[in-house]
Amino acid sequence: MATTGRVLIAGESWTVHSTHQKGFDSFSTVEYAEGIRWLRDALETGGWQVDYQPAHVAARDFPFDAKALSHYDCVMLSDVGANTLLLHPDTFVRSVALPNRLHAIRDYVAAGGGFVMVGGYMTFQGIEAKGQYSGTAIEEILPVNIAATDDRVESPQGVTPQILETAHPIVAGLGPVWPHLLGYNRVTPKSDATLVAKVGTDPLIVAGHHGKGRSVAFTSDCAPHWAPAAFVEWQGYAPLWRQLVGWASGK
Structure with missing residues (x-):
């Protein structure tokens, strides 16, 4: 299979520390x-070369400048907070001044790169506002405004996506009936953005431009827990992500 393009994904990892109490x-x-x-399988089976950095790897190895990011057609952040990119271990531990990697993403998009932010507890503003992307260079390039407070909308009853722009390349051919989701981050589309799909009365997919590049906000999850089995196993799941990344990258 010919390579469609190259994408860098950072985030989508976590560590759980549990205490088991057994009597005394x-x-x-x-x-x-x-x-x-x-997400990785969806893209790779569509011909994309995926470079994946779990959150703890991205903290040290995520590129420092737009030139390094220019090797990628698209950059994606999924459930990884701003501090992971702002506070490189050498800066946090050793007080070494290093480039602002949120600025690097902004400059990369302005020069023609593609960018996608996927929702979660540590993207957009996130749980207890710990995502911390409000007011940053990432909000500047996104087609949405980010709240300054906890922006989660938990929907344990399920909320079904509704497609508004059926002809948009991101959702073309996917049909009107999608599986439900269990939550999302609440954002507000910018005036020049395209609201492609919504959940309830809030945005799900918003597409826009920054400089010479493109960006997409997908406000729910690409994996459990907000994306239940019915969503990640849906036949439209892989085409959705291929088309979403393809549009963001200009392909």
């Missing part, structure tokens, strides 16, 4: 997990 005694366990497989 207790012990701890640690589990590391990743939620990337559905």
